[in-house]
Amino acid sequence: MHHESEYRPLADTDILVSPVSLGCWPIAGMTSLDVNDTDSLATLEAAVANGVNFLDTAYCYGANGESERLIARALGHRRDEIVIATKGGIHWDAEGKQVLDGRPDTLRRECEESLKRLQTDRVELLYLHGPDPATPVAESAGALKELMEEGKTRCIGVSNLQIEQLEEFHAVCPIAAFQPPYNMLQRQIEKDTLPWCREHGVSVMVYWPLLKGLLAGKLPRDHVFQPRDGRAKYPMFQGDEWHKNQDFVDRLREIAQEVGKTISQVVVNWTVHQPGITAALCGAKRAHQIEETAGAMGWRLDVGQLAKIDMALEERGEPVVKPAV
């Protein structure tokens, strides 16, 4: 089923994006387990087949750009049907540690490399992936503005910035999209950056809508994370927080049953209908996962169901969080 009527404009451009976007980090295979090319290609195809036209990737998704390369392999022949967002400004060093590097030369080089891997001459959206503590945000903004003016990207976004950094960036280069973490249990942006984005007409594309799978409701309470599973390091997957989150997921399960949808569909539907949210970046490494989350489009939770979610959130209380970058 297609959901074009629900597509939303990317800031003030004529680009329309599906409210459910495919997050292309899991297919990079860096922290997700059991990733293989066949399933990753099938996942990308399933996204488009299920009405998802918006793909979120980055220069650093994969040790050697595997995520971008897979997008070109699976969907290169349907380039005009998809909206590609990629990011620059984070890479991996020789020890596999994340490096924030927003210097103008680096951003230009990474953009050229991303376009090559994606086998395209422009993307629709290019983000600064995160703030480089050694480079003023305004300098990174200047470089990205130049890339936009050269036609390498239709517009510019930023991710993981604080409100002062958004202001600083926006003064040099208009921000079309902001990408922060956001989900039912991580709602910090409602207090600061989200109102700023609404005021400035900036689209908000949120990551971790499923809290790295926790809010998909399929991780059993006694789940033991394998050592290579990147999730175990986050507080929400540990100790008391884990049990409180599982109690909350149990409440969502009841609501989902009543709605006749799955937990992840309820969670993503709720997310993309919060005021000011343009899209939820839903990670997947298997076709059935994005098929399921794409089913968050095409319907809406009613007032009574939303009130039950509010009550469940109140019972859950404030969670302990840790930022991604």
Ligand SMILES: NC(=O)c1ccc[n+]([C@@H]2O[C@H](COP(=O)([O-])OP(=O)(O)OC[C@H]3O[C@@H](n4cnc5c(N)ncnc54)[C@H](OP(=O)(O)O)[C@@H]3O)[C@@H](O)[C@H]2O)c1
């Ligand atoms: N800008 C940034 O700094 C930043 C940071 C993080 C993420 N992102 C973007 O946001 C996207 C989303 O983040 P994410 O992928 O880390 O987390 P997410 O979307 O919250 O969760 C994705 C994980 O949830 C599980 N899942 C998804 N659909 C499912 C389903 N239907 N049933 C059961 N499990 C399901 C899968 O885990 P399993 O491995 O258990 O199958 C999948 O890998 C990323 O892909 C990336 O594009 C950006």
